[in-house]
Amino acid sequence: MILRQLRDDPADTEAVREISDAAFGALTPDSTRVPTEAQAAFQRARAGHLAATDPQGCWLAVQDGAAIGFALSMRREGLWVLALTAVLPQYQGQGVGRLLLERAQEHGRGCLRGMITVSVDPAAARRYRRAGFTLHPTMRLSGQLDRSALRDTGELPVHRGNHTHLHLLDSIDRRLRDAAHGVDHELMLRHYDELLVVDTVTGTGYCYRDGGTVKLLAATTRHIATRLLREALAAVPEGAEAKVEWLTAEQEWAVDVGLDVGLTVENHGYLALRGMRPPAPYLPSGGFL
Ligand SMILES: CC(C)(COP(=O)(O)OP(=O)(O)OC[C@H]1O[C@@H](n2cnc3c(N)ncnc32)[C@H](O)[C@@H]1OP(=O)(O)O)[C@@H](O)C(=O)NCCC(=O)NCCS
DSSP: OEEEEOOSSHHHHHHHHHHHHHHHHHHSSOTTOOOOHHHHHHHHHHHHHHHHHOGGGEEEEEETTEEEEEEEEEEETTEEEEEEEEEOGGGTTSSHHHHHHHHHHHHTTTOSEEEEEEOSOHHHHHHHHHTTOEEEEEEEEEEOOOGGGGSOOOSSOOEEOOGGGHHHHHHHHHHHHSSOOTTHHHHHHHHSSEEEEEEETTEEEEEEEETTEEEEEEESSHHHHHHHHHHHHHTSOTTOOEEEEEEOGGGHHHHHHHHHTTOEEEEEEEEEEESSOOOSSEEOOTTTO
């Protein structure tokens, strides 16, 4: 087996998508779950984006000419983020994941802080704890929305966001987690359904939503975060399952919103952090954190 850098080309980005589907499909009890074409396109686009922005953070494990595993990581202003890693089920438990993680972590050398959203795979939790990360257990909110509980959305004005808000988004990121998402916002703007922004004299915040899922939320006050989350949930398409993930105990404001609008709360995965506490009020995305 060899490790080589991931390339921003269709063969490599498709390999990442296929390995992800196989590895995460094996983790979910309902293996009939088929990713939509939009989700597949996002997987490929994200792999290509990170291969281009962080070539030394993105690695492919190749055996007999075929890709069997990958790790996608990035460095953003002193924060190292592992966006995604997976190994084909038939090659798991043989040390491939450890080698990929070690190689990706070399890219994060010199970063004092690190962040990973961790799946329910116990092997993943073991790997990240062994790599020095603190595992913060997370909750997930999901279900059909009680729309009658969403009617009163409050006074704060919420606007649709776009490219003109990039500096604002980066400022909020720096305040919350000491590191902007920078170029990653451009990809999220292109692929996610909606960006919502609050920009008032009392504070600021933003939130991405894609279909029924709230993808990333950062705000300078809990009041603004709550308003953004309710507004994002109100925009979830009729009949779609709503989902908000990776809530550590610091995000009780979001748990309360979820309970108010009829969502179910359950344990699901971890937020693995190094050199930092969970940012708050903040909901990381599974994709760019
Ligand atoms: C997580 C993943 C990338 C690890 O890759 P891998 O090649 O299987 O990892 P390794 O073989 O290097 O290491 C797995 C470790 O977990 C341990 N492990 C495996 N199954 C386990 C289980 N059920 N419970 C506890 N530990 C387990 C192994 O013993 C090994 O630990 P060790 O090296 O200290 O002995 C891979 O299993 C995977 O693709 N999982 C599904 C997708 C996923 O969850 N990705 C992570 C997203 S955060």
